[in-house]
Amino acid sequence: MHLSWKRLQWLRAKRYLRENKGPVGALLAGGAALCLFWAARGSTACMDWFIRYAAAPWKRFWGAAADPLPFSLCEALCTALGLWLIFMAVRTVQKQLEGRRVLGRRLISLAALAVWGYAGVCAFWGVHYYGTGFSQKSGLEPAPVSVEALAATTRWFAQGASRTAAGVQRGADGCFEGDKAAILAYGSRSYEQLVTEWPFLQGPDRAPKPAVYSWFMSAAGFTGYLFPYLGESTLNVHCPGVYLPVTVAHEMAHQRGVAPEQEANFLGIAACLTSPDPVYQYSGWLFGYSHLSSALYSADQKAWQEIWDELDEGCQADIRQNNAYWDSFRSPVTTLVQSGYENFLQGYGQTLGLASYGACVDLLVARYGAAALAGQPPL
Numbered sequence: 001m002h003l004s005w006k007r008l009q010w011l012r013a014k015r016y017l018r019e020n021k022g023p024v025g026a027l028l029a030g031g032a033a034l035c036l037f038w039a040a041r042g043s044t045a046c047m048d049w050f051i052r053y054a055a056a057p058w059k060r061f062w063g064a065a066a067d068p069l070p071f072s073l074c075e076a077l078c079t080a081l082g083l084w085l086i087f088m089a090v091r092t093v094q095k096q097l098e099g100r101r102v103l104g105r106r107l108i109s110l111a112a113l114a115v116w117g118y119a120g121v122c123a124f125w126g127v128h129y130y131g132t133g134f135s136q137k138s139g140l141e142p143a144p145v146s147v148e149a150l151a152a153t154t155r156w157f158a159q160g161a162s163r164t165a166a167g168v169q170r171g172a173d174g175c176f177e178g179d180k181a182a183i184l185a186y187g188s189r190s191y192e193q194l195v196t197e198w199p200f201l202q203g204p205d206r207a208p209k210p211a212v213y214s215w216f217m218s219a220a221g222f223t224g225y226l227f228p229y230l231g232e233s234t235l236n237v238h239c240p241g242v243y244l245p246v247t248v249a250h251e252m253a254h255q256r257g258v259a260p261e262q263e264a265n266f267l268g269i270a271a272c273l274t275s276p277d278p279v280y281q282y283s284g285w286l287f288g289y290s291h292l293s294s295a296l297y298s299a300d301q302k303a304w305q306e307i308w309d310e311l312d313e314g315c316q317a318d319i320r321q322n323n324a325y326w327d328s329f330r331s332p333v334t335t336l337v338q339s340g341y342e343n344f345l346q347g348y349g350q351t352l353g354l355a356s357y358g359a360c361v362d363l364l365v366a367r368y369g370a371a372a373l374a375g376q377p378p379l
Contacts, residue, residue, distance in 0.1 A: 030115035074227035125228030142362030160378030162312035214238035
């Protein structure tokens with residue numbers, strides 16, 4: 001009795017699925033977990049519940065376990081994963097050459113690993129995009145900004161940066177030359193003052209870790225990142241250090257469950273301004289000025305030029321050095337990586353993508369614009 005071609009293919013498929021039911025089951029289960037997240041993300045109450053009773057306790061426990069390590073656990077795990085993938089690729093080729101058909105099973109297993117990895121990112125990080133956000137908790141909602149308020153706030157930050165510029169160590173070239181190890185060591189204390197204004201930002205305080213692969217982070221265009229499974233922050237220590245304090249504070253905002261980049265940028269600046277550490281203060285003032293002045297340049301170039309000319313020479317030198325550093329890394333690879341990350345942000349409803357890094361301007365004007373317009377001196 002001869003089997004039809006379709007019947008034969010069906011029997012082969014059934015046998016293949018039976019032989020690979022473990023990897024296939026893991027892949028389907030991961031897909032189901034993602035579907036559950038996508039279905040539940042429309043409910044803020046559901047997301048808040050999951051954050052409070054699942055994501056936050058998980059990260060508090062495992063983050064505390066990783067905190068004493070002097071190195072980035074994320075980097076160590078990624079290195080181990082990379083080596084394992086190389087080893088498995090070599091073994092797969094060897095087995096295929098020996099006539100053992102393992103490629104399909106390995107590919108399904110790899111797909112399952114990727115799906116579960118992304119499901120974990122959604123569970124421990126993506127939920128924060130859909131829960132109650134900083135603006136709702138603080139009552140500080142961004143609003144349309146007038147050119148007058150933007151110019152006044154930009155000048156106010158320029159004055160703050162110029163005032164604090166003399167309090168930091170500088171090299172022979174006149175540029176910032178702070179102790180990066182000391183900056184990282186202070187990072188876990190960067191919110192001590194800000195939590196008095198917004199208590200919901202209280203801890204846990206986790207030490208930021210220096211990245212061994214900092215040069216590669218620069219090549220990809222990143223200054224820092226948060227390991228979503230543990231809440232561990234890893235910082236680029238290869239790039240100029242002038243914005244390292246505010247980047248640390250930015251990552252500390254992410255540790256506290258603030259997901260949108262514009263809110264994390266704003267909180268990084270606000271934490272630095274309230275810090276008693278002069279290096280953190282200067283970094284916050286200059287970073288805030290940088291964002292505000294970029295927005296002002298597109299709105300009123302004359303006002304931008306006037307404020308730039310008033311800026312302390314040390315501040316100008318730091319901005320030029322930072323811009324030159326990042327310009328040296330511009331390449332198709334950087335563009336590709338940044339495009340991929342922009343798609344990642346947009347996948348969580350961040351429609352501004354990477355442009356959301358500059359959207360903190362509205363929050364800065366909302367928080368400090370009144371003092372700037374009133375002519376009050378910088379804090």
